[in-house]
Amino acid sequence: MSAEQDEMMVALSALTRRIAPGSTGAAAVRRLTGGANQEIWAFAAAVDGAEGTAAHFVLRRVPPSRARSAFGMTLDKEAEVVAAAGRAGAKVPGVRHILSKGDGLGEGYVMDYLEGETVGSRIARSDQFAGVRPQLAFQCGEAMARIHAIPLADLPPLPQKTARQQIDEAARLFRATGTPRPVFEYAVRWLEANRPEAEPVSLVHGDFRNGNIMVDSQGLRAVLDWEGAYLGDPMYDLGYICMNSWRFGQRSRPVGGFGSREQLYAGYEAGGLTVDRRRAHFWEVFGVLRWGVSCAISVDRFRHGGRQMERAMIARRASETEIDLLDLIDGEGAGHAG
């Protein structure tokens, strides 16, 4: 173990004793995934030197050694957003502790470790979830209503984005590659012409899709991956979750490959909020463009970030979004959300 890892273990054990009174320190510490800047670790609170029936936690952090940009979403803000969502009754992991400088672990937060399935293809297709798929889209709609109803005063300062700003940013990003992308230009024209007049502002999750949810035998267990959260039109979340890219081949089930728009909207309205179908359709189209732009700009990241095979293949998924855009704009039922 490196010196940095030794320090981390010591600091993590000290933290565990504080957040799980009675425990002797951290046990079963393991890294869940790698990221360039962010680390995600799982650990348990040891009791009398053994794991026993101790509580399990997840730490998301940027280590002290790595500088972190203060722009946009920081892990501290993310933790506050997740905590606010939890207080509002949305299904999210419980936030146990937001790191402070004195913890010696860098910037980040600790949350409860949850058990459940997060692999989207399994949620959409596995027999194991055949019994919960009929309720799942409704539950996602209910969760969205809780999130969108959170009073802005309960939230830390977050980036606020209008439709115009988001269209302009997407256009700027793909045009900066220097490669002509006629289908994206065509989509920008549609988006500019169909931009909603009203611009209500709520907390928006920003990446609520099959792939970022946890499901168990009761259905929706948790909404994960809040780093894209911002303030804007809540219909974004209702459109985004219906993107074809997140249906794992189950094209006839728009919501995550597991449910219908009617189920999603029914859950949302059962949660006390109103669906604007036209705006949801707009944001679905925007979401497809935005994901396509991410794929297209990953060519540069591939070339200058180590030429990793997986990144090359992501770059080649832009064409999926192009057919989805043309189907949404010109296909059968184009313009009719449902």
Place this chain on the structure above:
Amino acid sequence: MQDEPAPAEILQAVSRFIRGSDPGRMTKYDLLVAANALDLVARQVGGQAEADAAEHGRLEVLLGTSGSLADLNDALCEAIRAAPYDDLKRFAPHLLRTTLEKLAIDQPNYSAFLAHSAAGDDV
């Protein structure tokens, strides 16, 4: 016009991956990504010339001009940006055809591509 990275770049990335990998830690997922990458390159090597030629021909007719495929696509983008909104539909058949040809190389198993093929759209 096919997207990037180019076939040679993808092949290099796969060989770098193989050379740099630890057999004990390689997953089935990694192997499948590599296999998909190789299959994509095979389809592109086999199909790009014909797809590009067809696209080039359509663009010359659509735009009433000539040039390289990249130049024609630049001109198409300008035309789409400048056209009156109600005139945009005239680009749709070309855009659809070009996109389906791209998907035949990039991801012929994509649900939308399969749906268009089943509907009898020319690919």
